[in-house]
Amino acid sequence: MKMVMAVVAHDQGADVLDALINAGHRATFSESRGGMLRQSQLMIWTAVDTAKLEEVLSIIREHCSAQVRACTEESEGGLTPEGMPVTALLGGAAVFVWPLDSFETC
Numbered sequence: 001m002k003m004v005m006a007v008v009a010h011d012q013g014a015d016v017l018d019a020l021i022n023a024g025h026r027a028t029f030s031e032s033r034g035g036m037l038r039q040s041q042l043m044i045w046t047a048v049d050t051a052k053l054e055e056v057l058s059i060i061r062e063h064c065s066a067q068v069r070a071c072t073e074e075s076e077g078g079l080t081p082e083g084m085p086v087t088a089l090l091g092g093a094a095v096f097v098w099p100l101d102s103f104e105t106c
Contacts, residue, residue: 001100002053006044006060007032008093013042015063016093020046023059047103057095064093 008016013029020027027046048056 001103002048002050002097003100004044004046004048004053004056005096006064006093007041007095008044008060008064010040010042012064012093013044016060017042017044019059019063020044020056023055025052025056025059047100053097060093060095 006016010031017027017029025046025048027044029042029044032041032043044060046056
């Protein structure tokens with residue numbers, strides 16, 4: 001078994017979660033905020049049989065797209081000085097996969 005954690009843009013997270021569940025995978029999420037522009041993100045978690053790992057990764061790829069955003073205004077976190085242009089890659093997914101020695105439901 002594998003544990004998959006995908007960090008996806010908040011506005012794309014519901015689509016990924018719905019697609020995983022509709023494909024028969026159990027998944028849950030938690031919210032986070034980070035990155036240079038302090039964007040809201042979802043961390044989607046699912047435990048999957050190794051044989052189905054590529055299916056899960058394909059679903060994530062299919063429902064996440066990245067876009068480049070230029071920002072010249074001050075960010076929520078106050079880290080971007082006014083008038084200084086900043087380019088950031090938003091969206092897409094950062095996916096982490098690691099071995100899962102045990103999986104139980106109680």
